[in-house]
Amino acid sequence: MDSASTFGTVLIAGVGLIGGSVALRMKNLLLARKVIGLDASSQVLNNAIALGVIDEARLDVGEWLSEVDLVVLSAPVSALPDLGRTIAGFTRPDTLFTDVGSVKSPIAEALSHVPNFVPGHPMAGSERGGVEHATGLMLQNAVWVLTPTDDTSLTALSKVRALVEALGAAPIVMPPDAHDALVATISHLPYVASLALTHMVARDERLALLAAGGFRDLTRVASGDPRMSRDMVVENKNALRQALRRFRRELERLEAQLEVPEELLEAARESKRTRDSLPIVRRTILPPRQDLIVAVEDKPGELGRITQIVGFAGINIKDIEVLAIREQGGSVRLGLETPDDVERARSLLEAEGYVTRSRV
Known part of the structure; x- marks a missing residue:
């Protein structure tokens, strides 16, 4: 599918803030001929209609799920694995699956058997939940x-x-565990x-x-939805515990610097530099990228192997694109x-036998 292609029927499984925003964006851009909402709440569905x-x-x-071409799993994180497995029992083998959950490792593992499943997480949202606050511009x-x-x-x-x-977003590819740690x-x-x-x-x-x-x-x-927020942090509790330990050390360091004003001043200057350098979302031009083209065989595990080789070396893959797929690769x-x-x-990929070329 290229960016101008459309899906026949799209299922939004969990019609809340993010799922509703995806649905609106797809409808506004004519990327779907029909959007179906699946939700346990009739009131939510009535509002969405x-x-x-x-x-x-x-x-x-x-059985109606056999007509669906794309499934977007957008229920609370704790409910996504069971929901995905249930839906996959009715869809066609070629139905494309993705999700918008904020924790990736447990979802990726639980739904690894679902054909054509690509775990995902749009870094967008609001403290105001519910389909009533959905907007395509959020993405x-x-x-x-x-x-x-x-x-x-x-x-x-x-x-x-x-x-x-x-949809107008900027894709970035990384392993599930790396996402969860970040x-x-x-x-x-x-x-x-x-x-x-x-x-x-x-x-x-x-x-x-x-x-x-x-x-x-x-x-x-x-001010976010308490239940959804609770599920979010509990599902990522191991990585969050590590982050909390680092945070405590930072607080202890700052507490000690109360007795050393010059060190505290330098800490404040460092924080200001960091905060002022954070990127501002712009509505037009995204930062330039340096490209590396890698020849691959079309067989299971190749993409994961490439991303692991690069990721384990501390190289950040900002985005990824499959340029061509044939029977030979x-x-x-x-x-x-x-x-x-x-x-x-x-250098790393060629040492593993891959053929590459750069495109800056």
Whole structure:
């Protein structure tokens, strides 16, 4: 599928904020001829129909799933594996599957047997949950992480990657465990920190009187759906525990620096430099990439092997594209950050027998 292709029938399994936003974006861009919503709540489905998010509503799985060309699993993280397995029991072998869960390792492992499943996570959202707050613009220029495994076919990855780009997002490919370690620090740790801070305020009404805009901004994520947020951090508890240990060490270091003002000043300067250098989402131009083209055989495990060789060396794959697939094989484009990354990746892959060429 290229970015101009459309799906006949798309299933949004779990019609909430992200699932609803995917549905709206696909409908607005004419990427689907029909969008079906599957949800356990009839009220959610009625709202989704009334808002024009979906074309048809379903409360239960059944033989009707044989008409579905694309399944987007967008239920809470803890429910995704069972939901995916149940749906896969009714779909065709060529039906494409992806998900939008914020934790990837358990989902990727649980659904590894599902044909054409590509785990994914759009890094987008809001503290306001529910289909009522869905908007297609939420996905525009969002980073969308794809986490293929050894069981992920190159063809399925290519199709999902093309869909992500057609939705206006920026795909990045990495192993599931690498994704979970990263989001534990940049997403799940801030949520837990927000809980701790708001609990302190809740237990001392004097603090609530003084909690102004800065405090509200810092603790915004605590306003998210409690059950979904709980499931999110529990499903990633091992990686989150490691992030919490690092966070405690940072707090202890800062506490010690209260006695050394010059060190605390330098810590503040370092934090300002880091915070000021964080990228701002732009609506037009994405950062340039340096490309490495890798010739591959079309057989299970090849994509996982390539990403592991590069990832274990600490080289970040910013995006990936399957350029061609034939019976004899094809080629994959790795989008890397720097020319040095290209040369390092080339050396590692060629040492393993791959044929490569660069395209800067």
